[in-house]
Amino acid sequence: MHGPARVEAICIGKTFGPVRALEGVNLTVPSGTFHAIVGENGAGKSTLAKCLLGFYRPDEGEVRLDGVPVSTPAEARRAGLGMVFQHFTLAPSLTVAENLVLARTDLPAILNWKKEKERLRTFLEHAPFQINLEDRVEHLAAGQKQKVEILKQLYLETRVLILDEPTSVLTPAEADEVMTVLNALVRKEALSVILITHKLREVMAFADDVTVLRRGRWVASCSVGSTSIPEISSLMVGNAPLREQSARTDMTAGGAVLEIQNLSVLGDHGLPAVKDLSLTLKAGEILGIAGVSGNGQRELVQAIGGQRDIASGEVRVAGKPFHGTRADIRECGVFTLPEEPLQNATVPGMSVAQNIALRTFDQAPTAKLGFLLDRGAIRRAATAAVERFSIRTPSIDTPIRNLSGGNVQRAVLARDLGARPPKIMVVANPCFGLDFAATGFVHNQLVELRNGGGSVLLVSEDLDELMKIADRIVVMSDGRIAHESTRAELDLAVVGRYMGGHE
16 A cells, blocks of 8 residues: 545544534545644544544544545554554564564564564665664664654555654754654655644644644634744634733842752662752742653652652752652742643542642641641632633532643642742643643743742753743753753754753
């Protein structure tokens, strides 16, 4: 099977219980084109992609490839539909060759590895990326893993490739390389591409057409050449006013409030993840930590927050040792917002109100005598937080796992920035997977905390985010601080090389 395919989604509707995820959505992707799908969190983009792939069966409407109906994953795969997901789907302990071969649906009972590797080498002669077939995936950098994911789809003779936030884990240079290569394949009419992204600059740079979804409904489809980023943004949010970014107060950073001295932390496999790392966060400063995922950032944040043991070194707050205990957190005002808050910062089965109360459930007015919960006080506090932080939830009694990613993030920020704002906020990739409106909200909260004299340690894989709100930026590579720069002096090319481990 060769050549790109035409994709049609006709009047797609999909309901999950009381939630109407998609309603009357239409999508047409002509053969051999690059089509972007954008929308706020919860707009239905991922649900639509899963309907295209047959993972979800629409309640109404149908999906067609070259006019042929597709309704199951097997039919979609045979028709040439494939997807590169937001998170890697490779087997880390296997080699690149093993991952490529095992992705096939026509594997014989006994593999002839000599024949399979010869077939792979022939494939790579004409492939857009060159990867060592014998490398284990767990030893590859994020950019190389993303290339393997794309090669896997090309090896499977995918005709329509769906990409879900494909550049979120890449350095700027890697992102440009991947998108340019895919765009070239589209121009050669070897592939059709459907791009799901929040990065509107990528849409303008690479897509032919763009479709906008809002709250499960189709809003518009148009050629990229006939629109602009402000117009797309307006279509995404409708009549909802966009809040302007909070102005950064022109201020001089104060003394050190958070000091990390010669810190070493072990990773999940008992090997060093953070290696003799030292840095200082000052009062009234946003310090950004840039780096590709897997260079010790997660372990650093967990060590500061008391979620991971420290092998050696020390964390000090206001000159005193800080161990991340509940007592330390309250006394020092150090709050941590780790990656994937639904998994690491909330209790998914508990309600929105209960999750917002987790910081103060044993303090007045939420608790009486330190242990008797005042459920009325919890509900009143949650209602006020939902209104102040614009959390979209059917009810404060809704389990927090039912909220979109952006609204989970808002709920966690409501908890941490509510009645008693922190002195220090340690946040990791707070806008990963969020739309621009939710991203703007998070950025405003962090900037306002900084303007008020608080301090933020912002770990992010998005250089645009760091350049937008950080006062100072360091690059973390292989568990160490590899480079430091002020925002004004930042050289994007130099930072990208340090992020990629090339300096």
